[in-house]
Amino acid sequence: MTDTTTRAPLALTTLGGVRTVTGSRFLVEVGDRRVLVDAGLFQGLKDLRERNWAAFPVPPRDLDAIVITHAHLDHCGYLPKLVQAGFRGPVFVTYDTGKLMSVVLPDSGRLQEEEARYANRAGYSRHRPALALYTEDDAWTALDRLVPKPFDEEFEPAPGFRARFSPAGHILGSSILRLRLETPGTAPVTITFSGDLGRQQHPLLRPPEPVGDTDWLVVESTYGDREHAEDDSVERLAELIDRTVDRGGKVIIPAFAVDRTEVLLYHLRQLHEAGRLPAVPVYVDSPMALAALSVYRDAIDGHADDVRDDLHGDGNLFRLPQLDEVLDAEGSKSVSRMQGPAIVIAGSGMASGGRVVHHLERFLPDPANSVALVGFQAAGTRGRSLMDGADSVKIHGRYVPVRAEICDLSGFSVHADGSELIDWLRTAERAPAGVFVVHGEERASLALRGRIVGELGWNAVVPQDGERLDLHVAVDRVGAGGAVEARAAVTTDQAPPAAVSADGRADDSRARLVVADHGVLSTVDADRGVHAVPVCFTVVDDLVAVPIDTVKAKRSTDLRRSANTAADPRATLLVDHWDRHDWQQLWWVRADLTRLDDAVLDPAVVRRLEAGLRDRYPQYRDAPFAGVLVFHVDRLTGWSAT
Ligand SMILES: [Zn+2]
Numbered sequence: 001m002t003d004t005t006t007r008a009p010l011a012l013t014t015l016g017g018v019r020t021v022t023g024s025r026f027l028v029e030v031g032d033r034r035v036l037v038d039a040g041l042f043q044g045l046k047d048l049r050e051r052n053w054a055a056f057p058v059p060p061r062d063l064d065a066i067v068i069t070h071a072h073l074d075h076c077g078y079l080p081k082l083v084q085a086g087f088r089g090p091v092f093v094t095y096d097t098g099k100l101m102s103v104v105l106p107d108s109g110r111l112q113e114e115e116a117r118y119a120n121r122a123g124y125s126r127h128r129p130a131l132a133l134y135t136e137d138d139a140w141t142a143l144d145r146l147v148p149k150p151f152d153e154e155f156e157p158a159p160g161f162r163a164r165f166s167p168a169g170h171i172l173g174s175s176i177l178r179l180r181l182e183t184p185g186t187a188p189v190t191i192t193f194s195g196d197l198g199r200q201q202h203p204l205l206r207p208p209e210p211v212g213d214t215d216w217l218v219v220e221s222t223y224g225d226r227e228h229a230e231d232d233s234v235e236r237l238a239e240l241i242d243r244t245v246d247r248g249g250k251v252i253i254p255a256f257a258v259d260r261t262e263v264l265l266y267h268l269r270q271l272h273e274a275g276r277l278p279a280v281p282v283y284v285d286s287p288m289a290l291a292a293l294s295v296y297r298d299a300i301d302g303h304a305d306d307v308r309d310d311l312h313g314d315g316n317l318f319r320l321p322q323l324d325e326v327l328d329a330e331g332s333k334s335v336s337r338m339q340g341p342a343i344v345i346a347g348s349g350m351a352s353g354g355r356v357v358h359h360l361e362r363f364l365p366d367p368a369n370s371v372a373l374v375g376f377q378a379a380g381t382r383g384r385s386l387m388d389g390a391d392s393v394k395i396h397g398r399y400v401p402v403r404a405e406i407c408d409l410s411g412f413s414v415h416a417d418g419s420e421l422i423d424w425l426r427t428a429e430r431a432p433a434g435v436f437v438v439h440g441e442e443r444a445s446l447a448l449r450g451r452i453v454g455e456l457g458w459n460a461v462v463p464q465d466g467e468r469l470d471l472h473v474a475v476d477r478v479g480a481g482g483a484v485e486a487r488a489a490v491t492t493d494q495a496p497p498a499a500v501s502a503d504g505r506a507d508d509s510r511a512r513l514v515v516a517d518h519g520v521l522s523t524v525d526a527d528r529g530v531h532a533v534p535v536c537f538t539v540v541d542d543l544v545a546v547p548i549d550t551v552k553a554k555r556s557t558d559l560r561r562s563a564n565t566a567a568d569p570r571a572t573l574l575v576d577h578w579d580r581h582d583w584q585q586l587w588w589v590r591a592d593l594t595r596l597d598d599a600v601l602d603p604a605v606v607r608r609l610e611a612g613l614r615d616r617y618p619q620y621r622d623a624p625f626a627g628v629l630v631f632h633v634d635r636l637t638g639w640s641a642t
Contacts, residue, residue: 008032008183012191012218012436013468015057016040019442020048021222021378022074026438027058028191028471030160030181034058036066037177037193039091041077041108043352045380052078052133057466060087064158066145067092069195070174071100071258077108080134080142090147092157094165096173096299096306098148100258103291105143107257109136111353151175151305166209167306169198170414171259172299174306176209181471189473191216196439197416197424199228203266204296204317206306208416210427215473217432219425221440222376222415224448233374233411234267238276240370240407245278245341249368249404254356254383256349259414260375261289262296264345265318272320283335285326285346285355293318336362349374350381357382361395363404370405374412379441422451425458433473435460 008031015036017024023042028035036058042048060082068076068091079091079101093101112132119130149155154164160182165175177193192214200207211217244251255261261284271277284290296318303312311317326332332355335344346356360382363369377383382393386406392399416424425435435458437449445462452460463469 008185010181010183010186010189010471011468012216012471013057014436014438014463014465016042016051016465017074018438018463018465018467019440019445020044021376021439021441022048023051023078024069024075024439025078026193026218028161028179028181030158030183033158033160034063035157035161035179036063036082037179038069038075038195039066039077039079039082040072040074043074043077043381044350044378048380052081056082056085060085063087063089065089065092065161067157067163067177068097068101069177069193070168070171071097071104072171072196072256073104073108075196076101076105080105080109080138083142083145084134084138087145089145090157091142091145092147092149092155092163094151094173094175095148096295096304097175098143098146098173099295099298100171100173100292101146102143103288103295104258105139106136107288109134109139167206168195169200169202169205169208169306170196171198172205172262172296172304172306174198174205178212178214186472189216189471190214191218191471194219194424196220196222196414197421198414199416199420202308202414203263204300204308204311206308208424211425211429212427213429215433216471217425217428217435218438219421219435219448220415221421221437221445221448223410223413223417224421224437224440224444224451225446226410226417226444227419228411228413228417233409234271236407236411237267237372237374237409238271240372240405240409241271241278241343244368244370244405245280247368248341249366249370250341250359250363251343251370251372252356252359252363252404253343253345253372253374254349254351254360255286255289255345255347256375257286257289257347258292259296260349260412261286261345261347262293262318263412263414264374265293265320265323268343269316269318269320277320278341279322280341280343281322281324281338282320282343283324283326283345285332285335285344285359287327289345289347290325290327332358335359350377350383351386352381352383357395360393361400364393365401365403367403367405370407372407372409374409376410376413376415418448418451421448422455425452425456431456431458433459436469437462 009029011027011029013027013029015025015027016022017026017038017040020042022040022044024038024040026037028037042051063082066079066082066087066089068079070076071093076097109132113135116130116132149163149165151165151167154162157163162180162182164178166178168174168176174195176195176197179191179193180188181191182188190213192211194208194217197208197220198205241251253264255264265282265284268277268282284293300307300311300317301313326335332346335342336358344356344359346354346359348354348356351357351360360371364371371386373383373387375383377387382395385393386402387408389406390402392401394400435449435452437445437452437460439445440448442462449460449462452458
């Protein structure tokens, strides 16, 4: 058992971007130094967006520095708010991330101002007058704080932090961030943030760099529960364009300004070269996308480190004779009024705002038209409704019928899918002490976590929002010792360890978890008033299975939905999963004692665990089996109620 109370903090706190895809904000602490990794805007569902207005949990002036992994708003869009609220430190970025932020942040400020003006006119805001979250001016002020750094060069965001960006292949300038944390008295600890991870076959960018050597890993999971279709997306787009043009309709493509538009233009140009693109106008109706396009052109001309080697200097990549760059609002309106077939690329990428909304309003009701969805569509956005087959979507206060053809082209995704994420994780030089699965809707994160545990045999957890995670690696090593100690203490299968008194109360002042290769798992947290939870378990391979109904806890509300009573030891082995709320209560064993959905655990493993349990505990031989609670025995650690 270790005591973390005497050590300097070495911690990661999730302040957003967990169990959701937006609002990435991760606080890393070394002693009294604080560095924020990403300052993302919450987007999508209203509850999430409201969080942009909440006070930041750490006074922004107390942050020493901010490091931004890439220029998407869900990673950098909150920065102006932090600067407005008093942050005065440096903001480290790669060169192209900085350039792209100079495109997206002022635009975001303008949008916030427009929204506030619109809310005031329409009178729908709770605040009177409605205020912008931040203004375009705020965005420019925030941009003054940028400190660009090249890839693969070490820099020091704050004392005790050594940082390095590596290409992540997601969008231009996007990075995997490696941090080496140094505190006096302990060995350095490394933590690697995947950022948003690209795919091997991005047409413009080099594939993501390998994981390398790291103690902790924070990995995204946007598509953790999905596999991209065999990559025929370009072919399917070509066919969609053909079909739509034959019908005399328009292809509307909601696209993120940064990267999606560039990649689309690249593919359209390839189709044009191959004689596959009908001679219809292609409108890029997004000043922001056009500005981002020039950053991409410069990067390709300037041999940027993350651009594919074979593209360097090729200025014609995006050249299309029928390309019409629409800069002003009048031009956009005339695109909406225009007759005849065309391809219209406009933002925003999830149709939650921007010019594409006007085009959808105009073109969705006509079955001649089509909509190509080429990016991730978050819950609560119009893009998601369209993808899910809604027959109408609400635009400007009224329901617009959806009769246009909707085509899901997620193969264009800039995010790695589940298997690609696992493949990337396999590039690690060793098993990390732990993997924190973030940046995904809950289902996706849990699915990826399951795969990491099942396929790689690593310790992985989906953190809670606002959770503080201790990064001292020594805990893990001492945990192994704890297991040895426990093995000696446990003499019979179901005897409680000595630390627990007969009434199940703890007589140990600290939370602890002890484990042997079979016997009693005991968790005690006297400080927090939680009683001992002696649990029978068995080990199969390196997994531990626990028949939940053997829990003798007096206060086991986590089991309240249990179908059986503890009085009947032959009842269901595992009655229920611990749901989110119950998990909260078990926060002090969260890092290892986590549950898996059967769905994400290899059925063969589940069967082995079941057999192991029935073998070990004859009283359960005939009991119905509902599932298993699984955690890794080789990663069981000591716990401190910090
Ligand atoms: Zn991104």
